[in-house]
Amino acid sequence: MEKATKIVLGKQEDGSFITYAEKLDVIWARVATLNKRVEKTGGAGLAVALQERLSIEKGRGEIIPLVRVTIVGAVPVINGHTFIARVEHHGEIGNIVSRAPDQETAEIPTAFRTCAPSCDHCKMNRKRNDTFLLRTPEGELKQIGRNCLADFIRNGDPEIALRMFSLQASIASLLSEGQGEEPSLGGGGGYGKAYTSTLHWLATCAVCIRVRGWVSRKESKYSDKQATADTAAFARSPKPTHPKLAAEWLELQPSADDFEEASAVVEWAGTLADRPDLNDYLHNVRVACSLGYVERKHEGIVASALPAYRRERDEALASAVKGAVAAVSGHVGEVGARMQLNLTVTRLIPRAGDYGKSSTIVKFVDAAGNVFTWFANTQVTFKVGQTVSGKATVTKHDVYQGVKSTTIARPSF
Numbered sequence: 001m002e003k004a005t006k007i008v009l010g011k012q013e014d015g016s017f018i019t020y021a022e023k024l025d026v027i028w029a030r031v032a033t034l035n036k037r038v039e040k041t042g043g044a045g046l047a048v049a050l051q052e053r054l055s056i057e058k059g060r061g062e063i064i065p066l067v068r069v070t071i072v073g074a075v076p077v078i079n080g081h082t083f084i085a086r087v088e089h090h091g092e093i094g095n096i097v098s099r100a101p102d103q104e105t106a107e108i109p110t111a112f113r114t115c116a117p118s119c120d121h122c123k124m125n126r127k128r129n130d131t132f133l134l135r136t137p138e139g140e141l142k143q144i145g146r147n148c149l150a151d152f153i154r155n156g157d158p159e160i161a162l163r164m165f166s167l168q169a170s171i172a173s174l175l176s177e178g179q180g181e182e183p184s185l186g187g188g189g190g191y192g193k194a195y196t197s198t199l200h201w202l203a204t205c206a207v208c209i210r211v212r213g214w215v216s217r218k219e220s221k222y223s224d225k226q227a228t229a230d231t232a233a234f235a236r237s238p239k240p241t242h243p244k245l246a247a248e249w250l251e252l253q254p255s256a257d258d259f260e261e262a263s264a265v266v267e268w269a270g271t272l273a274d275r276p277d278l279n280d281y282l283h284n285v286r287v288a289c290s291l292g293y294v295e296r297k298h299e300g301i302v303a304s305a306l307p308a309y310r311r312e313r314d315e316a317l318a319s320a321v322k323g324a325v326a327a328v329s330g331h332v333g334e335v336g337a338r339m340q341l342n343l344t345v346t347r348l349i350p351r352a353g354d355y356g357k358s359s360t361i362v363k364f365v366d367a368a369g370n371v372f373t374w375f376a377n378t379q380v381t382f383k384v385g386q387t388v389s390g391k392a393t394v395t396k397h398d399v400y401q402g403v404k405s406t407t408i409a410r411p412s413f
Helices: 021-039 146-153 159-175 198-212 217-221 228-236 243-251 256-270 280-290 296-325
Strands: 017-020 047-059 062-072 082-089 095-099 130-135 141-145 195-197 338-352 358-366 371-376 387-400 403-409
Touching (some): 017 021, 021 047, 146 159, 228 296, 256 280, 371 387
C-alpha cells in the first residue's frame, strides 16, 4: 500500500476520487441503489472501481486508510453521437463542466468554462440550466440544449443519456464529501478512523509471542490464557498509569528486530499467491497482510501469520539440517555432566505457559552435526541461525524421529 503525506479528499485532477477506505462499502451499496433507477429505463448503470489504496500516518504506527476510486461506465452513443460532458450554467460566476465517466481524457476547449447557454441546433441563446457537449459522427463538438437533444440526434432516445449524467452527478457527490480537505480523524461524516499499520501490529505480536508465547483465539477460549491478538491490543493501547500495568506494557513494546521480522512476514505473505497448495487460510493471510493496516476483525488472522511464517521457515531449515545430520548426529557428553558447547540455533518453538509465562523449545546443532534440545522456561532472545557459546548440563540422551538428540539444561550462553 502506497503511503502519502499530502493527500486531499474528493475529485483529483486525473478524474479519480479519494475517500476514506471504511466508507467504500457504504458507497458501493448506495451506487447499487442508484443504478436500479437507471436500469429500469434501459441504462447500463455505472460502477465505482477501486484503483489503489493509500494511507495517512498519524504517529505510533497509526494510519488512516484511504482509497482512490474512479467512476466506471459509459454514457450510450446514440445514433453516432457521443456524449462528452454536461455544462451547468451559473451566469457570470462561470460553468461547471462534468465529463461523461468514459471521457475523462477527452479534449474540451476551456471556452466552455464560461460560455453562454446557447444551442448549436436551434441557434438560440436563452436561459438554460444546462447544455450538453456532443461529438457528432463527423467528429465535430456541438453544444446542444436539453430540449433540442431529441431533434438533434433524430434517431434514438436521449433520455437514457440524461439519466446517466444525473446518476454520475449523484455518485460524484458521494465521492466528493470533504472536497479539498486533508483526511482527519473522525472527519467526513464520522469516517476517518485510525488503524494500526500491519508492520506495527506484527512487530507487537512478535514481542508478545516472545514474552508470553503464542496463544490462538481458539486456545484462549478453553484456557485462562490471553490470546496473542488481545495481548498485542493491550500493547498498542496508550501506556497505562498503574505502575504494574505500565511495566507490563513497556515489556511488550517492539524492538528493531521485531520490526525486521514483521517486514519478513509481510514479504512472505506476498508470495503466497503463487503457491500451488494455497488453501483458504493462507489466502486470507495473504490478503489481510497486504492491506497495509489491520482492522479489529482481522487482528487474529494477521497475528497468526507470525507463527505460520516461523513454522514454514523453521521446518525448511530443520528439514535441511535433518537431512545433513541424520546420519551423523550422535549423543554428546554424559548425562549429568556440564560441558562447554558452541551451537547454532536451528529452530525456536514458543509455547504459552500458565499465569502468562512462556516457554520455548530451542533446537541447536554443533559443528559436527550433533543435535541438541533445550526446554527454556525463560524468555529467549535467540534468532534462528545465530551461534551461541557457553556451558550447559546434559540431562538426557534421546532419539526423535530417528535422529539422536542431546537434551541440555541451565545453559550460560
